[in-house]
Amino acid sequence: MNEAQIAFLVLYLIYIGIIVVFHNTLVMKPFRLLTTFLHEMSHAIACWITCGSVQAIQVYDNEGGVTSYYGGCRVLIIPAGYVGAAIWGxxxxxxxxxxxTATGAAGALIFMLLISLCFAPNRTMIALNIFYAIVTGLFIYLEWHVFTPILGYVVLFYGAFVGVGAVEDVYQDTVKRTVLRSDAYSCYQICPCCLPRCVGIQWAACTIVLQLAGALIAMTQLSNRCENMGWWECLSGDEESANKFWQWEQQAAQNFGDWVH
Structure with a gap:
């Protein structure tokens, strides 16, 4: 491994350790609320993808949340909360x-935070979303105008926390006990052959696998082989299509820089 990979791995493991130790403390409450938001937003995205209509997205101070919708495919919408949070992590x-890529991920988060405010948010969610949109936007500015790298560290922490939070939520809500109003129980009602705890175990395994896959891909991007390569070129190994993507990526970055200035 090169120095960049070692630094990434050490920082990632430090983040995981800090998150596990302090996960249920008051200091981490804003991040737990962010995980709840991504859970509810994932329900909404699945609803839109399956041609449903979202009426409200809300996050509560007790770290619960609800997404009100009608239409769409419930078989996909119900598991999208826990699985979606795992995917975002x-x-x-x-x-x-x-x-x-860190800028793109941060920009996508800001977009979700702001667009969700159009769907009858409650007071807690309004404060949460505005806070994270401003803070994340500030780190994007710092990354491109003051100091680099800093945004990648922030995005990595978001990902590690959301991943650990998703596993914790799945365990507490679906494996440790059966909550009658949980997503796992709703899945069980649709498909009685799979008990709620069995559903929860599958979701927990999916979350862990996705976290490991995300870390592995990030490590690959930081490898010597991928130095001076575009993101797609590094992962696909298809030089011809990768070169075209690299040219497009460079042009997009230049346009973004011109727009900022």
Missing amino acids: SIFVMFSGGRK
């Missing part, structure tokens, strides 16, 4: 390895 870890 993996994406943040995966994209934290590069400056442009």
